[in-house]
Amino acid sequence: xxxxxxxxxxxxxxxxxxxxxxxxxxxxxxxxxxxxxxxxxxxxxxxxxxxxxxxxxxxxxxxxxxxxxxxxxxxxxxxxxxxxxxxxxxxxxxxxxxxxxxxxxxxxxxxxxxxxxxxxxxxxxxxxxxxxxxxxxxxxxxxxxxxxxxxxxxxxxxxxxxxxxxxxxxxxxxxxxxxxxxxxxxxxxxxxxxxxxxxxxxxxxxxxxxxxxxxxxxxxxxxxxxxxxxxxxxxxxxxxxxxxxxxxxxxxxxxxxxxxxxxxxxxxxxxxxxxxxxxxxxxxxxxxxxxxxxxxxxxxxxxxxxxxxxxxxxxxxxxxxxxxxxxxxxxxxxxxxxxxxxxxxxxxxxxxxxxxxxxxxxxxxxxxxxxxxxxxxxxxxxxxxxxxxxxxxxxxxxxxxxxxxxxxxxxxxxxxxxxxxxxxxxxxxxxxxxxxxxxxxxxxxxxxxxxxxxxxxxxxxxxxxxxxxxxxxxxxxxxxxxxxxxxxxxxxxxxx
Amino acid sequence: xxxxxxxxxxxxxxxxxxxxxxxxxxxxxxxxxxxxxxxxxxxxxxxxxxxxxxxxxxxxxxxxxxxxxxxxxxxxxxxxxxxxxxxxxxxxxxxxxxxxxxxxxxxxxxxxxxxxxxxxxxxxxxxxxxxxxxxxxxxxxxxxxxxxxxxx
Numbered sequence: 001x002x003x004x005x006x007x008x009x010x011x012x013x014x015x016x017x018x019x020x021x022x023x024x025x026x027x028x029x030x031x032x033x034x035x036x037x038x039x040x041x042x043x044x045x046x047x048x049x050x051x052x053x054x055x056x057x058x059x060x061x062x063x064x065x066x067x068x069x070x071x072x073x074x075x076x077x078x079x080x081x082x083x084x085x086x087x088x089x090x091x092x093x094x095x096x097x098x099x100x101x102x103x104x105x106x107x108x109x110x111x112x113x114x115x116x117x118x119x120x121x122x123x124x125x126x127x128x129x130x131x132x133x134x135x136x137x138x139x140x141x142x143x144x145x146x147x148x149x150x151x152x153x154x155x156x157x158x159x160x161x162x163x164x165x166x167x168x169x170x171x172x173x174x175x176x177x178x179x180x181x182x183x184x185x186x187x188x189x190x191x192x193x194x195x196x197x198x199x200x201x202x203x204x205x206x207x208x209x210x211x212x213x214x215x216x217x218x219x220x221x222x223x224x225x226x227x228x229x230x231x232x233x234x235x236x237x238x239x240x241x242x243x244x245x246x247x248x249x250x251x252x253x254x255x256x257x258x259x260x261x262x263x264x265x266x267x268x269x270x271x272x273x274x275x276x277x278x279x280x281x282x283x284x285x286x287x288x289x290x291x292x293x294x295x296x297x298x299x300x301x302x303x304x305x306x307x308x309x310x311x312x313x314x315x316x317x318x319x320x321x322x323x324x325x326x327x328x329x330x331x332x333x334x335x336x337x338x339x340x341x342x343x344x345x346x347x348x349x350x351x352x353x354x355x356x357x358x359x360x361x362x363x364x365x366x367x368x369x370x371x372x373x374x375x376x377x378x379x380x381x382x383x384x385x386x387x388x389x390x391x392x393x394x395x396x397x398x399x400x401x402x403x404x405x406x407x408x409x410x411x412x413x414x415x416x417x418x419x420x421x422x423x424x425x426x427x428x429x430x431x432x433x434x435x436x437x438x439x440x441x442x443x444x445x446x447x448x449x450x451x452x453x454x455x456x457x458x459x460x461x462x463x464x465x466x467x468x469x470x471x472x473x474x475x476x477x478x479x480x481x482x483x484x485x486x487x488x489x490x491x492x493x494x495x496x
Numbered sequence: 497x498x499x500x501x502x503x504x505x506x507x508x509x510x511x512x513x514x515x516x517x518x519x520x521x522x523x524x525x526x527x528x529x530x531x532x533x534x535x536x537x538x539x540x541x542x543x544x545x546x547x548x549x550x551x552x553x554x555x556x557x558x559x560x561x562x563x564x565x566x567x568x569x570x571x572x573x574x575x576x577x578x579x580x581x582x583x584x585x586x587x588x589x590x591x592x593x594x595x596x597x598x599x600x601x602x603x604x605x606x607x608x609x610x611x612x613x614x615x616x617x618x619x620x621x622x623x624x625x626x627x628x629x630x631x632x633x634x635x636x637x638x639x640x641x642x643x644x645x646x647x648x
Binding site for chain 1: 499500503507510511514517521522529531533534535538539541542545546548549552568571574575578579582583585586587589590594598601602605606609610612620621624625628631632638639640641
């Protein structure tokens with residue numbers, strides 16, 4: 001079956017009324033929550049994940065992908081109107097978007113943000129369509145040593161791109177890997193670090209940890225700040241001028257391309273993509289000095305990049321079973337809950353699901369566009385909702401959500417424990433994303449490492465440097481670690 | 497001692513505990529590396545990493561770490577109370593059942609953490625409990641706990 005035929009088949013499933021409803025609901029909820037400062041895609045997906053438990057895998061992922069797209073759109077609304085990034089990848093949009101709003105051009109800024117996100121998101125999905133199959137064939141040639149190399153490289157890259165301190169990020173990776181060893185040994189089945197607690201026998205699940213660290217941790221951090229209301233600037237015009245569209249076209253295409261490529265990299269993400277796209281546009285501009293004072297290019301490029309990065313980020317998850325960022329880790333967790341393990345055989349064994357998801361991403365891209373343009377006034381009103389009411393619902397959905405995973409109150413306890421840990425990590429400026437990624441990758445890394453060592457005569461670690469692909473990944477990881485330890489990376493933590 | 501020092505030492509202690517606990521795990525089998533291999537490796541890695549960063553603290557006394565802004569007394573109390581409430585909820589959920597435990601959690605949360613009036617706290621807690629029950633139990637079929645004490 002050709003790519004096109006598979007895609008059409010996927011589109012048939014994705015366009016079913018119930019799946020359209022899930023995509024629309026996901027996009028709407030994601031947009032509404034994405035508008036809220038602090039609750040980014042990771043927290044939103046973690047909180048709303050239990051809603052998908054009763055759905056079939058395709059519908060669950062369609063809804064979650066809709067949430068992810070929706071949060072990307074929603075985040076831009078507050079960035080432009082209030083100078084408050086709804087989520088991390090919208091930080092760059094505040095630079096020029098808010099200045100445009102102050103100049104009475106909030107409407108064009110919001111419209112360009114929505115259009116740029118739609119166009120670049122669609123470009124990203126085309127890239128995903130074209131590259132998914134060839135890359136999956138390459139992935140089949142990967143054995144345990146190659147996986148070790150790839151995972152070590154991915155964790156190093158996640159540490160490098162997601163934080164200002166490599167040492168602290170690597171520490172969180174170490175802690176995540178250590179916590180990931182709790183439960184049964186993946187090879188021999190021996191109990192480890194369970195202390196007789198039955199819940200720990202199955203290991204510490206990703207979802208209670210993520211819900212705690214992002215949902216409860218964020219809530220505890222916000223309790224330090226006084227409740228405050230925000231003034232709202234009403235946009236006058238919605239539609240951009242023809243000149244705005246012409247000026248935005250180049251940045252949208254370039255931002256889309258940059259976002260897709262960065263999204264593919266393990267550790268890459270929407271935030272990094274938006275920073276790079278903005279920097280490229282500034283460098284290419286004839287008037288770089290005007291960036292930051294209300295340039296439409298400064299809105300179009302990062303918004304395009306952060307949306308196409310979403311499509312790119314699906315590739316390493318589908319092909320290698322390796323999530324490139326914490327949101328993909330949660331989406332992968334959602335698939336695993338449904339008994340599906342992404343990886344090299346995922347494209348072959350579950351091609352119907354894969355193509356349904358890819359097709360639904362087109363639909364998921366249209367939904368937020370339709371929502372964002374006419375509902376700007378509503379989003380502004382949601383922001384004026386008292387924070388204590390929003391917090392109450394966050395608490396409720398986080399705690400009852402973690403309980404409903406396995407109807408186990410111990411999961412609620414774990415959520416609270418990791419919530420406090422997440423709060424402390426935030427205070428001490430330790431990034432959260434590397435911990436969550438390491439927790440998810442830990443058991444896979446251990447299994448691959450032990451299998452590779454068993455393959456090697458005398459359990460010699462030489463195997464990691466005699467296999468070319470593995471050696472390249474490990475050398476890249478070492479170089480990245482050394483270089484970034486000596487020099488701080490100019491990027492803030494996406495999870496925070 | 498700054499928070500950064502405390503954090504580093506806490507991580508060092510975690511790593512050392514990991515080493516100590518790993519030693520009690522089966523070390524090696526004939527056909528495979530032992531259960532303790534990976535946790536021991538990671539614990540050593542953690543200890544090594546923290547040792548390097550502690551040396552870095554010593555060498556660069558004026559290191560560029562931002563000072564940590566801890567919560568003031570009132571905010572600290574609210575955080576502590578929230579944690580206590582959430583932990584109690586984990587223990588109360590199956591004993592009191594979804595309705596009562598969730599209502600109490602949200603009511604006390606609104607009343608004591610945010611300082612809202614009795615009426616507003618009770619109203620929001622009731623609304624949240626009923627709407628979440630409708631969404632989770634009726635719409636999505638999620639099984640919510642009944643009380644083991646009251647048999648409801």
